[in-house]
Amino acid sequence: MPKLGIGNGQLMQCPDTPNCVNSQAADEKHFIQPIQFVGTSLEAQKRLLEILNEWDHAKVIITNRNYIRAEFVSKVFRFVDDVEFYFPETEDKEITIHVRSASRTGYSDLGVNQKRIELVRSKLKQNSHQ
Numbered sequence: 001m002p003k004l005g006i007g008n009g010q011l012m013q014c015p016d017t018p019n020c021v022n023s024q025a026a027d028e029k030h031f032i033q034p035i036q037f038v039g040t041s042l043e044a045q046k047r048l049l050e051i052l053n054e055w056d057h058a059k060v061i062i063t064n065r066n067y068i069r070a071e072f073v074s075k076v077f078r079f080v081d082d083v084e085f086y087f088p089e090t091e092d093k094e095i096t097i098h099v100r101s102a103s104r105t106g107y108s109d110l111g112v113n114q115k116r117i118e119l120v121r122s123k124l125k126q127n128s129h130q
Helices: 041-054 111-125
Strands: 020-022 034-036 058-063 067-073 082-086 096-105
Touching: 020 111, 034 041, 034 111, 041 058, 041 067, 041 096, 041 111, 082 111, 096 111
Parallel strands: none
Antiparallel strands: 020 096, 034 096, 058 067, 067 082, 082 096
16 A cells, blocks of 8 residues: 655655656656635535545545545556545635545556546536636
């Protein structure tokens, strides 16, 4: 099991393999923009959980005040991807949701993790108060 979660206000960094994206990555190879959501943190989490529960092969593992982790299992080979969402505390009406999506095994994911986060981003944007 990979080391997951939040340490010092940061999601864990990606391994050297290209099968991971992280909005807090220090290197360009793994960096993906965080998700912006206009509304409360509670509204963002509620909508995010609805989106995750729409996926057939996704299972929400942890939900707490500022963090959600889900596992996605590929249909054919049963590979597991860990997807994390971190909601830092803010008084703003625009919430920054940091994301990390990584394959547990293998080397390349053919862009699956990045595409998944972009799909979540577009679905969340539909429900933002923009």
